[in-house]
Amino acid sequence: MAKMGTSSRVAAAIVVVLGFVLSLAVVCNGGKTSSFVRKVEKTVDMPLDSDVFKVPPGYNAPQQVHITQGDQLGKAVIVSWVTVEEPGSNTVLYWSAYSKKQKSEGKFTTYKFYNYTSGYIHHTTIRNLKFNTKYYYVVGIGHTERQFWFITPPKVGPDVPYTFGLIGDLGQSFDSNKTLTHYELNPQKGQAVLFVGDLSYADNYPNHDNVRWDTWGRFTERSVAYQPWIWTAGNHEIDFAPELGETKPFKPYTHRYHVPYKASGSTAPFWYSIKRASAYIIVLSSYSAYGKYTPQYKWLEQELPKVNRSETPWLIVLMHSPWYNSYNYHYMEGETMRVMYEPWFVKYKVDVVFAGHVHAYERSERISNVAYNIVNGICIPVKDQSAPVYITIGDGGNLEGLATNMTEPQPAYSAYREASFGHATFDIKNRTHAYYGWHRNQDGYAVTADSMWFFNRYYHPVDDSTSAQ
Numbered sequence: 001m002a003k004m005g006t007s008s009r010v011a012a013a014i015v016v017v018l019g020f021v022l023s024l025a026v027v028c029n030g031g032k033t034s035s036f037v038r039k040v041e042k043t044v045d046m047p048l049d050s051d052v053f054k055v056p057p058g059y060n061a062p063q064q065v066h067i068t069q070g071d072q073l074g075k076a077v078i079v080s081w082v083t084v085e086e087p088g089s090n091t092v093l094y095w096s097a098y099s100k101k102q103k104s105e106g107k108f109t110t111y112k113f114y115n116y117t118s119g120y121i122h123h124t125t126i127r128n129l130k131f132n133t134k135y136y137y138v139v140g141i142g143h144t145e146r147q148f149w150f151i152t153p154p155k156v157g158p159d160v161p162y163t164f165g166l167i168g169d170l171g172q173s174f175d176s177n178k179t180l181t182h183y184e185l186n187p188q189k190g191q192a193v194l195f196v197g198d199l200s201y202a203d204n205y206p207n208h209d210n211v212r213w214d215t216w217g218r219f220t221e222r223s224v225a226y227q228p229w230i231w232t233a234g235n236h237e238i239d240f241a242p243e244l245g246e247t248k249p250f251k252p253y254t255h256r257y258h259v260p261y262k263a264s265g266s267t268a269p270f271w272y273s274i275k276r277a278s279a280y281i282i283v284l285s286s287y288s289a290y291g292k293y294t295p296q297y298k299w300l301e302q303e304l305p306k307v308n309r310s311e312t313p314w315l316i317v318l319m320h321s322p323w324y325n326s327y328n329y330h331y332m333e334g335e336t337m338r339v340m341y342e343p344w345f346v347k348y349k350v351d352v353v354f355a356g357h358v359h360a361y362e363r364s365e366r367i368s369n370v371a372y373n374i375v376n377g378i379c380i381p382v383k384d385q386s387a388p389v390y391i392t393i394g395d396g397g398n399l400e401g402l403a404t405n406m407t408e409p410q411p412a413y414s415a416y417r418e419a420s421f422g423h424a425t426f427d428i429k430n431r432t433h434a435y436y437g438w439h440r441n442q443d444g445y446a447v448t449a450d451s452m453w454f455f456n457r458y459y460h461p462v463d464d465s466t467s468a469q
């Protein structure tokens with residue numbers, strides 16, 4: 001190496017100092033861009049003969065068992081499963097320690113997708129359950145009965161603690177399996193999952209190979225048979241394939257995953273709401289019409305004034321395509337919906353919005369961008385204590401891999417961002433406080449790589465931002 005002269009040493013020192021000042025400026029401008037270094041291997045799907053996809057033994061054994069909330073209050077559960085050889089029984093047998101065995105009857109459906117024919121997809125709603133009670137349930141008959149259990153949520157009320165898990169864009173890769181395992185072993189113990197869309201990624205296979213919907217159902221059963229997952233539709237649920245003669249959007253998804261949309265006055269399963277414990281959860285569809293006069297718009301317009309914060313202080317919105325996203329992926333895809341609905345979110349003081357789609361993690365400050373009126377030039381998001389925090393949690397681990405390119409510098413609204421696979425939990429303590437934590441797959445189960453104490457926007461609307469004040 002050639003020796004440096006004094007002047008070049010001074011120049012180098014200036015460059016170093018300048019670089020330091022500049023990087024400080026970046027840190028102060030936006031929040032934190034994590035420097036965590038993760039593995040760079042490709043994300044690959046688990047092969048079809050993986051143990052997580054194993055078909056349960058026995059003739060016509062129920063498989064792909066999954067549950068979700070079945071009404072608006074949490075006193076009903078939709079139990080779904082698939083039988084392959086023949087329709088079999090639609091009955092769910094269920095009981096608790098305090099009640100005798102009861103039966104509930106449902107229905108089954110089937111569908112065809114190009115050259116694929118589904119199994120018999122059963123959906124049975126169990127109603128009039130008691131709150132906060134462990135129920136056992138059995139599906140199947142004879143030698144192929146399979147037993148599971150779930151715990152109903154506590155009665156809806158303002159100070160009821162409850163822990164939600166958050167998973168998005170899961171898929172069925174080796175990384176997906178790690179994400180699910182980390183969620184299951186997280187000592188924070190999620191009681192229900194808020195799933196922000198993109199389930200199986202079957203549409204990435206030739207002819208949208210729907211066998212991958214079946215394998216995904218078997219893979220996730222170990223969690224979703226025991227606790228409800230609240231579903232949001234993502235773009236990988238659309239399965240619109242005119243080249244295959246498949247022109248009805250959402251066909252596999254709507255046959256396989258039922259949601260209680262009618263209970264909240266919705267006219268389609270893509271947007272709906274539920275109450276659970278102290279939370280009011282609104283699910284929106286990035287892939288259904290949302291402009292003025294559309295069914296989703298009219299529903300949301302009537303829905304938001306119905307939220308009674310003295311009953312459910314926590315107002316949570318789920319959608320697939322994020323409104324605020326500083327990665328170089330899916331840029332502005334959520335923008336038109338933001339323009340339509342953001343003033344409502346500020347007016348009704350939504351606490352937090354969870355989205356997926358971008359395969360990475362990001363948490364925003366409380367910001368809004370509603371002031372722009374063409375001539376005033378006010379088109380940069382500003383801090384707004386009535387606005388939600390926006391969290392992108394599309395990092396479940398699907399085969400498309402991570403979104404690693406970010407816009408630079410980090411925008412001021414972005415509090416933390418990192419391209420790692422993981423999941424999160426939203427742990428409501430009471431009407432004023434909730435502890436939020438994001439867990440990356442490489443860490444120990446108890447570690448939170450990003451966390452925040454949420455202050456409720458209705459009962460405790462003080463600044464809860466995590467950046468330097």
Ligand SMILES: [Fe+2]
Nearest residue numbers: 198234235357
């Ligand atoms: Fe997506």
